[in-house]
Amino acid sequence: MAIRYIDIKQEVLSANDGLANKLRVRLKEHKTLMINVMSSPGAGKTTLLLDTIQRLREQLRIGVVEADIESMVDAEKIEQSGAMTVQIRTGGDCHIDAPMLKPALDTMNLDSVDLLFLENVGNLVCPAEFDTGATCSIMLLSVPEGDDKVLKYPLMFTVCDLLLVTKTDCQAMFDFDLKKLTTRVHQLNPNMKIIPVSSKTGENMDAWISWLKERREAFIKN
Template structure:
């Protein structure tokens, strides 16, 4: 290995170590205020924002909810979230392909999540970089739509291994697709035997109750 490779590895380790330090501060802050912070990750177009909008509609009269939106450009998703009546702040990462703990710390300071609330962090659409960056969240929730390949857990094992929950979305489209649900679930369990799997449709509402109940139980 060359000296250049050594320096690159050390730099990457330094970046991750600095991020982990801030992530620990975020986690302590969330714990002190009883804030359930979740990091939603996926490929682009999986339906994260639609899922969030439906989740907000289901819970907004019971639980204080806030959203941190991450995208490389535009404020479109944050505007969709605000249209539900939920407070949201947008982070544009530019060339960066993920959110980091410092971004979440700064956004939280501006948003000031309420005590006993749920904070959804919608990460940049990417199944690679966000896997390595702890934001201080309770856990990662990976969103996979049935319009993608059922072998995604095998292609992106680090993300599925780092996630506590896999939400399989757009199940209302299954009759029109060649997507093997059981094989997808098998692949996810192969990568992460402990991953919880929730199947739902944000459009029809099927399966949403299970997701909402998961949120309520982990908020306690």
């Protein structure tokens, strides 16, 4: 007797991709550039976003969708910065997918948001598997996590356009080899741009802001 084989994961992913594409089209119609921000817990996503909002709020209207398993801690901080903020509580899920994001977008007036950040759940594995409808995906890897993470969590490094190596102010305390990391990343994803940054010292924050502005200009033109 032949074995009947049902690939649930493939079905879930293809249903997700259909909705993600619709969300991408909708965001484009409103000229809202959505950026999916991913990393392991504590790599510095919220800190980076707070700094970014501070630097760009006179030039762009910024919104943030915060995704967490529990709590509103990050959303409360972001809301204080004046950015439009929506919290998604995943209730245990360790990633955001398109069906989870849609109700958050439905609550927003996208015509008044130029730049929308999705702070994904802190996790280097699951968020990489799900298209959210974002036009860009970026990731953070902090110096204390180590330069070998690209070998252990390769998918995340494959799906992102930009890697921000965060907490470079801690470099002296860790055996983190930026050259080794860069070689490993480019073996997997030759197009990945890498910017080492520190929210503490402000190192290379200008380069990150320039990258964002270039992305937005290209998004509006195309």
